[in-house]
Amino acid sequence: MSRKTQRYSKEFKAEAVRTVLENQLSISEGASRLSLPEGTLGQWVTAARKGLRYSWFPHGG
Structure with a gap:
């Protein structure tokens, strides 16, 4: 059986990271929710915390 890679929208990724960071959730809890x-x-949260610039995650000052 082949496994299909799941693709997530930019908006979904940004909202998922925001949910974890704003609610101070662990990765495990956020992933479960x-x-x-x-x-x-x-990976998404680590990238956001390191300040890496991805097109899907807005960085403001």
Whole structure:
């Protein structure tokens, strides 16, 4: 069986990261609430915390 890669919209990624950070959730709790793999959400949150600029995550001052 082949496995299809899930694609997430820019808006979904940004909202998922915002949900975790604003509610001070652990990656595990956020992933559970959002029905996401922990590794996927963890990568997004890590990137946001490091200040990496991705087109899907808005950075404001």
